[in-house]
Amino acid sequence: MVIVLNGLEGYRHIEWLSIQAVETYETEHYLTRIIASQGVYYSTCRISTFMNRICHLNGSTYEGRVIAARKLLSVLRQPPILIGYSTNTIIAIPFPKADKGSIYLFHRQFTATALEDGTTLIKTHQGSEFIITIGQRAFKRRMDQAEMFFQMMKP
Numbered sequence: 001m002v003i004v005l006n007g008l009e010g011y012r013h014i015e016w017l018s019i020q021a022v023e024t025y026e027t028e029h030y031l032t033r034i035i036a037s038q039g040v041y042y043s044t045c046r047i048s049t050f051m052n053r054i055c056h057l058n059g060s061t062y063e064g065r066v067i068a069a070r071k072l073l074s075v076l077r078q079p080p081i082l083i084g085y086s087t088n089t090i091i092a093i094p095f096p097k098a099d100k101g102s103i104y105l106f107h108r109q110f111t112a113t114a115l116e117d118g119t120t121l122i123k124t125h126q127g128s129e130f131i132i133t134i135g136q137r138a139f140k141r142r143m144d145q146a147e148m149f150f151q152m153m154k155p
Contacts, residue, residue: 020109020124024101035128080146091146098131107146
């Protein structure tokens with residue numbers, strides 16, 4: 001369970017398994033936006049801190065997950081991150097956003113469409129849309145890495 005700020009409603013607990021995407025969302029009051037199946041939430045902590053907290057829920061640090069992913073997948077830059085295990089397997093895939101910052105998409109929680117300008121449009125199952133600055137070929141490679149990671153972790 002993760003505690004997030006839900007606008008004017010105050011703080012709320014959400015299940016980390018329901019998260020579909022986490023993105024940099026720097027405003028006067030917030031630094032991170034969380035898209036979950038129940039809705040959209042905001043956090044005052046940086047995206048790296050938020051991702052580290054999710055990893056802590058499963059007994060590791062974000063840095064530890066990155067090191068393991070790099071070793072298992074032979075990926076040097078921005079590997080997909082394994083967050084849960086067995087029936088709760090969640091893989092977060094880091095991408096650069098079109099405006100600035102980054103976004104972590106959670107494996108199998110979105111659809112992607114290649115755009116003519118070489119970027120990719122992402123739509124989460126919750127209905128949020130993002131444009132990431134990565135071409136279709138690089139996007140497919142990252143998705144293949146995530147799928148391979150997912151298959152490796154299946155019980």
